[in-house]
Amino acid sequence: MSNVIQLNVPSPRQAAEDRLSALISCFARHRRFGDDVFWLKENAELLNILECTGATLAPDALAPHQGFYDGIEKRLGFFPQYYRFLLSICLDLEDLGMTGNKGEALAAWVAREGLAEAELSDLQRAEARRLLARRDVKGANNDAGLTERLHNFINRSKTFAMPNKKASYELTHIVFYLSEYGRRDPQLSQQAVTSLIYAGLLAYLDQNADLLAEICVSLRYAGETPPNAWEAWLQRETCLFSVDTGPHVSAQDDYHEYFVCNWLMGTSGQDMFRKPATHDRMAFFRAEAAPAPLRQMSQHMFDLEDRRSDDWHLMRPEIEAALSDDALHVLHAAEASTDQFDAFFAGFARAGVSTAPGQVAQ
Secondary structure (H helix, E strand, O other): OOOOOOOOOOOHHHHHHHHHHHHHHHHHHHOOOOOOHHHHHHHHHHHHHHHHOOOOOOOOOOHHHHHHHHOHHHHHHHOHHHHHHHHHHHHHHHHHOOOOOHHHHHHHHHHHHOHHHHOOOHHHHHHHHHHHHOOOOOOHHHOOOHHHHHHHHHHOHHHHHOOOHHHHHHHHHHHHHHOOOOOOOOOOOHHHHHHHHHHHHHHHHOOOHHHHHHHHHHHHHOOOOOOHHHHHHHHHHHHHOEEEEOOOOOOOOOHHHHHHHHHHHHHOOOOOOOOOOOOOOEEEEOOOOOOOOHHHHHHHHHHHHHHOOOOHHHHHHHHHHOOOHHHHHHHHHHHHHOOOHHHHHHHHHOOOOOOOOOOOOO
16 A cells, blocks of 8 residues: 655645735844834835735734734824824734724824824825824814825926936825725826826836836826836836845845835735745845936936937937947837827927026027
8 A cells, every 4th residue: 555645735825824924024023123213114114015905914924013013102102203104004903904993092192193284295294194094083184285286296297207206206105195005096187197107107217116116006096007018027027036034134125126016016916925935034135127228318318408309209319329238128118118208208308498597588
């Protein structure tokens, strides 16, 4: 009689749950410690991605955060300047399945203290409003003009035809907050969708996977389908990440790109965080990117001075001659990715200005 050995192979869902548990453990316990604000940032980002994608977690996956959750009132009272991080973590822990109902009381305290009123940025006020609304608490909702100002900002498409990473990240986050992370229609105008396309072209030309992934998520939250070329490239970049493990690996890594690329995978219906993970210190590194043409394009257009034109077909040979073969490949892929490239380039070129700053028209 032969002996039959039955292998207990875990199902894909069980394997995914274990990877997510290891990821949570890594960021909660093994990368940063104490009340480091970067600990707050990293964990708030990870938990937010897991919550808004509806991730399925193992029953004990959130256990590494139990001590933090138990003392979160003390932290919020002593570190009110970090209220958005702290409240976000609390709400996500509860919504992901941690037993407790502290979020409502904390949100009410934040509103009573008027912490959102100390914000100078509309973007931060929008985040505060969204956080309080998760527990039906009013406070940052008193600014009746906030939503209008946010739409006014994202509707100005020409802002996003010029390299400005700060503005582009603000654009994506406004869409996150207006859409409640994909839960409602953000009611974007066509101009705002165009803003996302322009910002996406710049990110692609810069080979900036971090920003482009956020833009693709934003487009999906707006009910739009991102260009296939962008998402195919991001899927490839996500697969090429490497994960280093051990007590001495650096936390100065590409974790945020790893997060948002996988966030896009989850948002677009694919498996996310597929890399093997351990309940230990990990670091995440993106593969070397192809040469990006954006800087060369911008420098060349600047050097042309009054010979610049906003006509892409006229300027195309000029720019192609200034690029390496690898950068040229990226440019051609960007051009083919959307029918809005010509209009984007017209803004990027910054040509046809009648007077320069400091000059007076005669």
